[in-house]
Amino acid sequence: MKLKKKVEALEPKGISYKKKVAMIKRVPTGISNFDAIIQGGLDKNSTNLVVGNSGAGKSIFATQFLMEGIKRGESCLYITFEEEKEEFFENMLEFGWDLEALEKKGAFVFLEYAPEKVRTMLEEGGGIIENIVLRKKITRVVIDSITSFELLFDSDIEKREASLSLFNILRKWNCTSLLTYEGNPFKGRASSRTVEFESDSIILLYFVRGKEERERYIEVLKMRGTKHSRQVYPVSIEKNGMVVGSEPYFGELEE
Numbered sequence: 001m002k003l004k005k006k007v008e009a010l011e012p013k014g015i016s017y018k019k020k021v022a023m024i025k026r027v028p029t030g031i032s033n034f035d036a037i038i039q040g041g042l043d044k045n046s047t048n049l050v051v052g053n054s055g056a057g058k059s060i061f062a063t064q065f066l067m068e069g070i071k072r073g074e075s076c077l078y079i080t081f082e083e084e085k086e087e088f089f090e091n092m093l094e095f096g097w098d099l100e101a102l103e104k105k106g107a108f109v110f111l112e113y114a115p116e117k118v119r120t121m122l123e124e125g126g127g128i129i130e131n132i133v134l135r136k137k138i139t140r141v142v143i144d145s146i147t148s149f150e151l152l153f154d155s156d157i158e159k160r161e162a163s164l165s166l167f168n169i170l171r172k173w174n175c176t177s178l179l180t181y182e183g184n185p186f187k188g189r190a191s192s193r194t195v196e197f198e199s200d201s202i203i204l205l206y207f208v209r210g211k212e213e214r215e216r217y218i219e220v221l222k223m224r225g226t227k228h229s230r231q232v233y234p235v236s237i238e239k240n241g242m243v244v245g246s247e248p249y250f251g252e253l254e255e
């Protein structure tokens with residue numbers, strides 16, 4: 001259906017056209033104040049990259065994005081090559097996110113995947129993971145992180161081809177996906193330019209030395225089809241997850 005028709009068919013009638021477009025096209029991350037700077041959320045069915053050093057908050061960001069989906073009745077998939085399930089569930093429970101219970105209910109799928117298996121997935125053009133996505137009607141996917149995925153491949157050409165296949169599979173699934181990348185947000189971010197280029201958006205998470213302690217910041221580097229803020233915002237990790245400050249940060253960011 002064309003967007004205009006879809007928008008017109010939306011109930012209730014009282015809501016403005018612009019708001020309805022946002023309801024259809026945007027996928028809220030659930031991160032307070034962040035959705036406000038990206039026109040209400042990520043673009044539907046887009047592939048998004050979250051870049052930051054170790055401890056920057058990538059896994060928390062990604063899980064919060066899935067929790068928001070679950071809140072809206074969606075089914076979500078978390079694929080990881082690194083996180084150990086029990087420990088991960090325990091850490092996330094700190095924020096009140098009971099992934100174990102959600103997994104039992106079928107709303108949340110956790111896949112701990114050996115990187116070699118990903119090779120099979122790429123060769124099969126989706127394989128077992130695709131079956132899960134279709135069967136469970138998954139609409140939000142997280143891959144945490146694709147750094148170790150890239151390490152699987154030796155040459156730049158192999159890395160490029162593997163990344164391209166991965167992005168093609170993700171696009172085919174009609175899911176909004178979020179990939180984390182462990183890297184320095186100040187430098188050439190993803191080691192493979194393909195990952196950066198193919199991603200519809202790049203979100204940078206900074207975890208930098210402040211005067212007294214490390215401070216967290218967030219910045220949207222690119223987001224296709226979105227009039228996003230070009231300012232840097234402070235971030236904090238609170239008892240219910242990540243919170244972005246409502247006012248931008250105008251100071252220097254030092255590596």
Ligand SMILES: Nc1ncnc2c1ncn2[C@@H]1O[C@H](COP(=O)(O)OP(=O)(O)O)[C@@H](O)[C@H]1O
Binds near residue numbers: 059094095
């Ligand atoms: N319950 C919590 N309250 C406040 N800060 C937390 C909490 N849990 C984790 N953190 C902070 O978040 C960091 C880990 O975030 P995480 O998303 O795992 O980072 P990344 O995936 O980028 O390595 C921890 O090092 C700690 O600083």
Ligand SMILES: [Mg+2]
Binds near residue numbers: 058059144
């Ligand atoms: Mg992590």
